[in-house]
Amino acid sequence: MQQLDALAREAVALAQGGTPLSAAEAEVARQLQVCNACRYCEGFCAVFPAMTRRLEFGKADVHYLANLCHNCGACLHACQYAPPHEFAVNVPQAMAVVRVQTYSELAWPPALGALYRRNGATLAIATGLGLALFLVLARVLKGSLFHAPLAGNFYAVFPHNLLVGMFGVVFGFAVLALAMGARGFWRRESPGPASGAAVGEAVTDALRLKYLDGGHGQGCNDADDRFTLWRRRWHHFTFYGFLLCFAATGVATLYHYVLHLHAPYPLASLPVLLGTLGGVGLMIGPVGLLWLNLRRHPLHGDGAQRPMDRGFIALLLANSVTGLALLAWRDGGAMALLLALHLGFVMALFLTLPYGKFAHAVYRVAALLKYAIERRQPNRLQLGSD
Ligand code: SF4
Ligand code: SF4
Secondary structure: OHHHHHHHHHHHHHHOOOOOOOHHHHHHHHHHHHHHHHOOOOOOOOHHHHHOOOOOOOHHHHHHHHHHOOOOOHHHHOOOOOOOOOOOOOHHHHHHHHHHHHHHHOOOOHHHHHHHOOHHHHHHHHHHHHHHHHHHHHHHHHOOOOOOOOOOOHHHOOOHHHHHHHHHHHHHHHHHHHHHHHHHHHHHOOOOOOOHHHHHHHHHHHHHOHHHHOOOOOOEEOOOOOEEOHHHHHHHHHHHHHHHHHHHHHHHHHHHHOOOOOOOOOOOOHHHHHHHHHHHHHHHHHHHHHHHHHOOOOOOOOHHHHHHHHHHHHHHHHHHHHHHHHHHOOOOOOHHHHHHHHHHHHHHHHHHHHHOOOHHHHHHHHHHHHHHHHOOOOOOOOOOOO
């Protein structure tokens, strides 16, 4: 039966001159046909106005709309055709299943796309490797993980150039892999050149996480029909915490190479202040997101992706907790141990950036930019009030 379904989808796609849809893509296309007739949710998020610009949903449309969806749950809780109705419309869940297919299909190099399918194991192995690498390295370089106090001098354990070389290569590869994925996403259906206004709108919507307000400002649905802004707030803590930690590393790099001021920096210095604020944000946000994730309505999202979602949250939390612990006890005799643990978790995060949940940020910003460009163009359908 499944084979017949697949053959039928292929025949329809070929007749329409398009690429055959997978079962998950066909399910999104089916549900969007229902939504396009109903249009009750038009005011909720960008997905619905983007949907009404289309009558048919090919592969590129399905992936674009799936990544434009922020999984806020509003259209599921508002839907009169949601399960147990026979139409079984559950847009956030169908979109979530397709999103992981986007990440996997567009992964670079392509062979590593398989890492999304067993993402819990991927994160566990990367974390194990990262921790083992730095614990063994500290033992080899220092002779022991415990030592006489080193006045917070990390480079007395791991030489500066060794850390720059290791993290530079891994981070550079992660940026390249994510950029290749975003390029593939853009090329599937390019909306044309981006104006300054479109870029500004997409960046603002991403920074504000606009579509986690449910379209009415009261927030998402999470455990039930009630709206909550907590998901947006926890995301903001996480997002800005991550950016502040990144800024701390950037400023420390400038201090080192431009001002020739070398670590350890005092507690009141800019890199330490930025890193501390970022670490606190990156601790509060993931704790909140994990709490929401554990009590999420069972019809939301794709249950098969829970290891990826929770594993990523746990990895962020491990980064912030070990980073703050390192700052608190950097003058003590266990600094080498704390540093090795922190760097092990950071390395695991960098290794898995292009092959885990982090990818959603890249594809969502790309989808928001596509939407900001597209909505400035005349609607090709030219239907009635359109
Ligand atoms: S999700 Fe349901 S209520 Fe909303 S537009 Fe689609 S069919 Fe209509
Ligand atoms: S779940 Fe939220 S963001 Fe996704 S399509 Fe529905 S209303 Fe839009």
